[in-house]
Amino acid sequence: MLNTQDFRKHAHVMADWMADYFENVEHYPVMSQVKPGEIKSQLPGSFNESPEKFEEIFKDFEKIIMPGITHWESPNFFAYFPASKSKASVLAEMVTATLGVQGMVWLTSPAATELEDRMMEWMRDLLGLSAEWTGSIQDTASTGTFNALITAREKASGYQINQKGFAGMPQYRIYASEQAHSSIDKNVKIAGFGIDNLVKIPVDKNFAMIPEKLEVAVREDLAKGFHPLFVLGAMGTTGTTAVDPLDKIGQIAQTYNLWYHVDAAYSGAALIVPEFRWMSKGMEMADSMVFNPHKWLFTNFDCNLYYVKDPKALTQAYSITPEYLKTDTDTEVNNYRDWHIQLGRRFRALKLWFVLRSFGAEELRQIIRHHCEWADWLKEEIEQSTQFELLAPVPVNLVCFRYNDGKMSEEELNAFNEKLMKEINASGKIFMTHTKLNGKYTLRWVGGHPELTKGHVERAWALMKEMAAHLGR
Amino acid sequence: MLNTQDFRKHAHVMADWMADYFENVEHYPVMSQVKPGEIKSQLPGSFNESPEKFEEIFKDFEKIIMPGITHWESPNFFAYFPASKSKASVLAEMVTATLGVQGMVWLTSPAATELEDRMMEWMRDLLGLSAEWTGSIQDTASTGTFNALITAREKASGYQINQKGFAGMPQYRIYASEQAHSSIDKNVKIAGFGIDNLVKIPVDKNFAMIPEKLEVAVREDLAKGFHPLFVLGAMGTTGTTAVDPLDKIGQIAQTYNLWYHVDAAYSGAALIVPEFRWMSKGMEMADSMVFNPHKWLFTNFDCNLYYVKDPKALTQAYSITPEYLKTDTDTEVNNYRDWHIQLGRRFRALKLWFVLRSFGAEELRQIIRHHCEWADWLKEEIEQSTQFELLAPVPVNLVCFRYNDGKMSEEELNAFNEKLMKEINASGKIFMTHTKLNGKYTLRWVGGHPELTKGHVERAWALMKEMAAHLGR
Structure with a gap:
């Protein structure tokens, strides 16, 4: 077992390793280049009886584990949605890990609950x-x-349903656009509604929900005797960051008494910049919303904010207070164990506090603005190119496009773009992922790293063109 | 925004702060002594526009936040179940936070998935x-x-149910002992069964499920046309670490075709020591089990292990693969996003690897053995005392007891023991929590810190006796 003296020594070694990593991360291949099984085969099949020196363990970490890491921290990571953290947030995680606070009830660390109250x-x-x-x-x-x-x-x-289960209950119906995140499908299944009761509403050419179609679906369901229950409006879909018309959806939700939930998991970050608040028009009609500072607000995963207008409905649904969790302050404070499935909870507010204070609101806004400007620049480059084609609007910093020189069939285009993306990723220089839009294999480029520069974006664009040429186009 | 040079400097300051904290943690009051609202009132109501120096932020952390921390890291923390981490695990968290890996699919960091495979x-x-x-x-x-x-x-x-919902389904019934953890109640509600369909099976004098009563309940439910679905066996309840007779429950589960789940969240750690494996006799009949290395195996929260025999049933229930998550290796590798509700996931295997290797199995066993020996010592002290009374068996390292000098009514005993616990906690020297057993206010003492010594246990016991005397007994 490490004693405090050992720990101090190794923590300093780690501090330098961490800083070195930040310094050098651009030199690693962004997407790990290993094959399935390559890492596991280097790890012994059984544990050791005897203690090993930390130096040995860490040497193995560098030798075996590091080649199997895809570098989410690289500014050249343009895949999925970023999980962009910041150095302030990493410093906070060092403290969080050291304190090991369990914030399940107020008493188990009052500061964890009260800082969370304030950060919210x-x-x-x-x-x-x-x-x-x-x-x-x-x-x-x-x-x-x-x-x-x-x-x-x-x-x-x-x-x-909490009390007796679903027996005798009406057939509840849930609505979301065809482009809503897959978590709504998963959740509808898990919550016992049945995926058949998730009604996918068609989208317009911008991949945003067509609200008239929502109203038609609700009316049809009412006519069939179903109980329309819940509508999800996406403020930034995962495929293209399309923005559903939150105001129109809100009006329909009010007319038909639907629970109105807004998924702003990714694009929510842009709301700190006033000129992007057109996206949230109508959100005031919602009952609940989610936003992830761990995606594009530079706060280490995991950190999701769940906002709701009537928290009693949530805590009443989840509350269970066995004797061993009762405390004297239960009526005076927030006991956040009643806000989610889990009982235990990490001290997540600390990293948000460090991030918000060390950047300050104005610098955060500035970074978000830059990301969107540069995405806009890339969009324009693509629009002006005779070889590439834009496939969706760019409301924030995600660009959806494909190679299309006008000389290939749709089938050939899909095959070529898949190949192009794989070659680009195999270069290790940048990492992008894909989606499909109207059957078209679509490249997704999203730049969300706090230290992203215009130069990174320019080099990424140059690489895409180069790689297409290299593939014979 | 902090640059790498600033980060390096502050990370070294943090490294010293972390080591100092470990050195000094015994000198802090274990349970935070603040009043509701005391921390929040010191935090400004609004964020800053401008960046602040990290030194300033950290000064506020020490001044405002630290007094509101309950020190889970103190060896004098004897409350709830411990969330005992180790220094090796904290070093791992430094790396995890720095890499910021999202292990949702294999491709997003192959090493995260493959190290997890191996650690499992x-x-x-x-x-x-x-x-x-x-x-x-x-x-x-x-x-x-x-x-x-x-x-x-x-x-x-x-x-x-995933497909169509509960409509037309039988009335499923879930079984667990009266002493099972409150999460089964919460989960039964959330999963749509209705809490009325959770059948609480009575316990014996040792607070373990009476298997004959389980069988009676199942038969009665069958006679009523219900569908017995699921039984939870607790290998270590939260109240008293009582061990349900897993073998007998397993036989009943097999006879009646119930899904058999074992909750070994806490006491599972003791299974690394062969002489404690009497507790898991019959676990081989189970379909699934949970165990938390973050409780008593010195691994930072969160780290729960979910074991199952047939993973396809789980991944089929949860699987959703939208285009943007498809990868070439989907058929060759584990994509752990399909193993839980969340999509995103931290690189948790790393800390487990650091812990297992830096301790080695034999030292881990030795520590667990010591904890149980010392709990046994405390148990004997209580049994020999004329002032204290043992209230439950001590299979591992949790001791349930109360003050009882034979001169008070049950009502007075409850009031006195509540007062005694609060005075002890208010001293800041140690922290204990309570439960109720057969209506008796019960003090719970559990020692699970990796650096716990017999001296800590002796001092805790001396303090309890002193405090009782101080309260006039």
Whole structure:
């Protein structure tokens, strides 16, 4: 077992390793280049009886594990949605790991709960939400959206599903656009509604929900005797960051008494910049929303914010207070164990506090603005190119496009673009992922690293063109 | 924004702060002594526009936040179940935070998935489980148990609840002892069964499930036309670490075709020591089990192991593969996103690897043995005392007892023991929590810190006697 003296020594070695990593991360291949099984085969099949020196363990980490890491921390990581953290946030995680606080109830570390209360207020104001909203930090948007579904379910059933189960309950119906994140599908299954009761609403040419189609679907369901329960509006879909018309959806939600949940998991970060608040128009009609500072607000994963107007409905659905969790302050404080499935919870507010204070709001806004400007630049380059084709609007910093020189069939285009992406990723220089839009294999480029520069974007664009030429186009 | 040079400097300051904290943690009051609102009132109501120096932020952390921390890291923390981490595990968290890996699919960092595969094998072997078991790392036992419930639900319904919802399904029934952890209640509600369908089976004088009563309950439910679905066996309840008779429950589960889930969240750690494996007798009949290295195996929260024999039933229930998550290796590798509600996942296997290697199995066993020996010593002291009374058996390292000099009514005893605990906690010297057993206010003492010594246990016992005397007994 390491004693404190050993720990001090190794923690300093780690501190330098961490700083070196940040310094050198651009030199690693962004996407790990290993083959399936390559890492595992280097790890012994059984544990050791005797202690090993930390130096030995760390040597193995560098030799065996590091080649199997895809570098989410690289500014050349343009894949999925980024999980962009910042150095301030990593410093906070060092403290969090050391304290090992369990913030399940107020008493188990009052500061964890009260800093979280405050951070939820700061973030609410930063995002331009009204004081009606309250909330707590959760792990991911998937579980945040799950909370919303369960709350809606229990409110509508008068908490009778919690009590007796679904027997005798109406057939509830859930609505989301065809482009909504897969977590709504997963959650609808898990929460017991059945995926057949998730109604996917068609999208327009910009991949945003067509609200008239939502209303038609709700009316048809009512006519069939179903119970329309819940609608999800996406403020930034995962495929293309399309923005559903939140105001029109909100009006329909109010007319038909639907629980209205907004998924702003990714694009929510842009709401700190006033000129992007057109996206959230109508969000005030929502009952709940999720936003992930761990995606594009430079805060280490995991850090999801679940905002809700009526928290009692959530805590009443989840509350269980066995004797061993009762405390004297239960009526005076927030006990965040009742806000999600888990009981235990990490001290996540600390990293958000470090991030917000060390950047300050203005620098955060500036970075977000730059990312969007550069995405816009890339978009224009693509539009002006005779070889590449833009496939979706670019409301924030995700660009959806493909190679298309006008000389290939749709089938050939799909095959070529898949090959192009794989070659680009295999170069290790940048990492992108894909989606499919109207059957078209679509390259997704998203730049969200806090230290991204215009130069990174220019080099990425040059590489794409180069690679296409290299592949004989 | 901090640059790498600033980061390096502050990371070294942090390294010293962390080591100092470990050195001094015994001098802090274990339970935070602040009042509700005391921390929050010191935090400004709004964020700053301008960046602040890290030194300033950290000064506030020490001044405002630290007094609101309950020190889970103190060896004098004897409350709840410990969340005992180790220094090796904290070093791992430094690396994890720096890499910021998202292990949702293999491709997003092959090493995260493959190290996790291996760690699940190492831990399976360490716990004495057979090679039939496989699994993945999750956040908490609550969600692990939730997985089990959803899997059982979907297997029994032929995945029809996932597809169509509960309509037309039989009334499923879930069984657990009266002493099972509150997460089963919460999960039964959330999963849509209804808490009325959770049948609480009575316990014997040792707080372990009476298996004959389980069989009676199942038969009665069958007679009523219900569908008995799931039984939870606790290998270590939260109240008293009581051990349900896993073998007898297993036989009943097999006879009546119930999904059999074992909650070994806490006491599972003791299974690394062969002489404690009497507790897991019959676990081989189970379908799934949970165990938390973050409780008593010195690995930072969160780190829950969910083991299952048939993982396909789980991944089929949870699987959703939108285009943007498809990869070429999907058929060759584990994509752990399909093993829980969340999509994103931290690189948790690293800390387990650091812990297992830096301690080695033999030292881990030795520490667990010591904890149990010292709990046994405390138990004997209590049994020999004329002032204190043991209230439950001590299978591992949790001691349940109360002050009872034979001169008070039950009501007075409850009031006195509550007062005694609060005075002890208010001293800041040690921290204990309570439960109620057969209506008796019960003090719970549990010693699980890796650096716990017999001296800490002796001083805790001396303090309890002193405090009782101080309160006039």
